[in-house]
Structures are given as structure tokens and as C-alpha cells.
Amino acid sequence: MINDLILEKYIALKEQNKGEAFKTRSVRDLLVTELTENFWMVITCDSDGGIGPKKHDTVFSPAYDLGRLAARVPIMEMLSSGAVPILVVDTLCVEMDPVGKEIIRGVRDEVSEAGLNGNLVVTGSTEDNVITYQTGVGVVAVGFVEKKDFRPGRSLKDDLVVCLGVPKSAPEYKVHYADNGIANTKLIKQLNSFEFIHDILPVGSKGISHEFKELAKSANFSSICYDGITLDVTKSGGPSTCCIVSLPKNKLNLLKDKIDKPITVIGELRKRLNV
Numbered sequence: 386m387i388n389d390l391i392l393e394k395y396i397a398l399k400e401q402n403k404g405e406a407f408k409t410r411s412v413r414d415l416l417v418t419e420l421t422e423n424f425w426m427v428i429t430c431d432s433d434g435g436i437g438p439k440k441h442d443t444v445f446s447p448a449y450d451l452g453r454l455a456a457r458v459p460i461m462e463m464l465s466s467g468a469v470p471i472l473v474v475d476t477l478c479v480e481m482d483p484v485g486k487e488i489i490r491g492v493r494d495e496v497s498e499a500g501l502n503g504n505l506v507v508t509g510s511t512e513d514n515v516i517t518y519q520t521g522v523g524v525v526a527v528g529f530v531e532k533k534d535f536r537p538g539r540s541l542k543d544d545l546v547v548c549l550g551v552p553k554s555a556p557e558y559k560v561h562y563a564d565n566g567i568a569n570t571k572l573i574k575q576l577n578s579f580e581f582i583h584d585i586l587p588v589g590s591k592g593i594s595h596e597f598k599e600l601a602k603s604a605n606f607s608s609i610c611y612d613g614i615t616l617d618v619t620k621s622g623g624p625s626t627c628c629i630v631s632l633p634k635n636k637l638n639l640l641k642d643k644i645d646k647p648i649t650v651i652g653e654l655r656k657r658l659n660v
Contacts, residue, residue: 407419407420412466412537412603413537413586413599413603414429414462414589415427415428415429415462415463415466415537416428416429417535420529422532423531423532423533424529424530424531424532425468425529425530425531425532425535426527426528426529427463427466427468427527427528427529427530428525428526428527428528429458429459429460429462429463429466429525429526429528430459430523430524430525430526431455431458431459431462431523431524431624432455432521432522432523432524433451433454433455433520433521433522433523433624434519434520434521434522435519435520435521436451436520436555437451437479437484437488437519437520437522438451438484438520439479439484439517439518439519439520440518440519441518441519442519442520443556444555444556446555447487448483448484448485448486448487448488448491448520449487449488449490449491449494450491450561450562451488451491451520451522452475452487452488452489452490452491452492452493452494452495452522453491453492453494453495453562454491454495454560454562454624455475455488455491455492455522455524455624456473456475456491456492456495456496456524456526457495457562457569457570457624457625458524458587458589458624458625459473459524459525459526460473460495460496460499460526460570461568461569461570461573461587461625461628462526462587462625463526463528464499464570464573464574464577465536465573465576465585465586465587465628466530466535466536466537467530467534467535467536467577468528468529468530468534468535469528469529469530470496470499470501470506470526470527470528471501471506471527471528471529472506472508472526472527472528473492473496473501473506473507473508473524473525473526473527474507474508474509474524474525474526474527475488475489475492475507475508475509475510475522475523475524476509476510476522476523476524476525477489477509477510477511477512477521477522477523478512478517478519478520478521478522479511479512479517479520479521479522480511480512480513480516480517481511481513484520485511488522489507489509491562492507492509492524493507495562495570498569498570498571499570499574500574536583536584536585537584537586537603538584538603538604538605539583539584539604539631540583540584540600540601540603540604540606540631540654541583541604541631541633541654542606542654542655542656543634543653543654543655544583544631544632544633544634544653544654545631545632545633545634545636545637545650545652545653546597546600546601546608546629546630546631546650546651546652546653546654547629547630547632547637547640547648547649547650547651548588548593548616548627548628548629548648548649548651549568549572549576549627549628549629549630549644549646549647549648550566550567550568550572550626550627550628550646550647551566551567551616551626551627551647552588552592552593552616552617552620552621552622552623552626552627553567553622553623553626554590554620554621554622554623554624554626555623558623560623560624560626564626565645565646566646566647567626567627567646568587568625568626568627568628568646572628572644572646573585573587573628575643575644576628576630579640579643581632581633581636581639581640582630582631582632582640583630583631583632584600584603584604584630584631585628585629585630586599586600586628586629586630587622587625587627587628588622588625588626588627588628588629589621589622589625590621590622590623591621592617592618592619592620592621592622593616593618593619593620593622593627593629593651594610594618594619596622596629597610597618597629597651597652600629600631600654601654604631604654605657606654606655606656606657607654607655607656607657608652608654609652609653609654609655610651610652611650611651611652611653614649614650614651614652615649616649616651618651629651631654634653637650
């Protein structure tokens with residue numbers, strides 16, 4: 386049934402020769418296309434430049450580690466929205482051998498960590514026409530979600546907002562994909578299984594404070610930061626080394642019992658005042 390509805394919209398799009406058949410919009414860092422009223426396509430992406438094993442890279446990183454972290458960001462964003470990734474594309478501004486192969490190996494292993502077959506759902510391209518002296522990587526994830534499972538905007542008034550993991554970013558920190566103190570794909574999948582978690586948002590380069598405001602805005606609330614927070618809420622989260630979640634205040638201890646990551650209470654959501 387869903388395939389028939391998508392086909393109908395595709396035919397309409399082809400006949401019109403313009404993009405009106407599918408409604409597309411940005412939701413936080415997601416691009417969402419409504420293929421049908423209740424079945425949506427979600428696209429996420431991330432890029433890294435000057436980080437890698439090449440001569441002129443600003444920050445050194447083994448190519449494999451870079452692949453793991455580069456793929457982790459769009460996959461975590463995808464899973465946090467409630468969508469299921471089905472395809473990952475790596476666009477590499479390096480030669481296939483030796484650097485590209487190692488990055489791709491890292492991407493595939495990270496995709497496998499998300500529960501997909503990294504050898505089947507990953508495609509991409511490398512630069513083999515000219516010599517490259519710095520590393521450049523882009524990763525795009527494509528997935529699908531039913532409207533009822535889409536998380537952004539699901540927070541409730543007076544929800545507590547907490548940060549899981551610690552914001553870390555190069556060059557201040559040497560970020561490693563296996564660091565148990567940072568967020569990862571496994572954590573997001575675990576959070577998705579908890580009914581008491583309302584919304585999930587990975588923290589990027591703009592920091593916890595920015596993402597807190599975005600989470601609140603998507604549910605039409607105000608973000609109220611508490612005093613005395615032990616984390617720097619303006620620090621870059623780098624490759625999504627931490628994430629924020631909203632949940633009822635009486636569920637905080639339950640979350641602490643179930644999660645083995647650092648947990649920091651950031652604030653709460655309150656009704657937006659009409660100005």
C-alpha cells in the first residue's frame with residue numbers, strides 16, 4: 386500500500402516536473418520528506434575536514450577512527466529522530482588506497498554497530514584523479530520513519546533535560562570512538578527503547594546550550610538552564626560525543642540505573658511566555 390502511494394506521488398512529480406508532489410522540510414538537523422501522510426524519508430549528514438592521517442591535516446586521527454566517528458554523527462541523528470537508517474553514503478576526498486580503505490572500514494563497522502549490514506548498505510566515492518594532502522570526509526544517511534514514531538517535538542511541559550556523555554572536540558581532546566564516557570550509537574538505541582524518554586538530540590559543534598534551545602523550540606517550550614551546571618554548555622560536542630534527552634522529573638533515577646554514561650542535569654522545559 387505504501388509503495389503504491391509513493392509511486393502515485395512520483396508519477397505526479399514527474400508530470401509536473403517540479404517538487405510539489407512531496408512536502409520537504411528541515412527539522413533541526415534533519416531533512417524530512419513526506420512520501421505519504423504517515424511515511425517519511427529522513428536524511429542526515431556530517432563532514433570532517435583537516436582531520437586524519439595526511440601530511441597537512443590539522444588534527445591527526447587514524448583513518449579507521451575517523452570513519453567510525455564520521456559515520457556515527459548522521460547515524461545517531463537518524464536514530465534519535467525515531468527513523469531507521471537503510472543506506473549510508475561516504476564521499477571521501479582522499480585516494481582509495483591506503484587512506485580511503487581504512488575510512489570505509491571504519492564507516493562499515495559503525496554502520497554494523499547500528500544493526501545494519503555494513504558490507505551491503507554502504508556506498509560512496511573516493512578521489513583518485515589528483516593527489517590529496519589533507520583529508521576530507523562527508524557521510525550521508527538515508528532512512529525512513531512513520532509519523533507516529535517521529536520524536537522531535539515530543540517533549541512535555543516541565544520535562545527535565547539531561548546530558549548523557551561529555552562534550553569533547555578536537556584539537557582540545559583526542560576523541561576516540563571507543564571512549565566509554567561519550568555518547569554512541571548503542572546509547573541512542575538504548576534510549577529509544579525507554580518509553581519514558583520523550584525526545585533525544587545529539588550535541589554538535591554549537592554546544593549543549595544551543596541544542597537545548599532547539600529541543601525546547603521544537604515542542605514550543607522555553608529552555609530553562611539550571612545554575613551550577615558542571616559541564617561547559619557552550620563547548621562543542623564534536624562528533625556527537627554527548628546528547629540531551631527530555632524526560633519526566635520522576636524518571637531521572639530510573640535513567641541513572643539503566644545508563645552507564647556520565648549524566649548531568651541541564652535544566653527543564655517550561656511554557657513559552659507570549660511576549
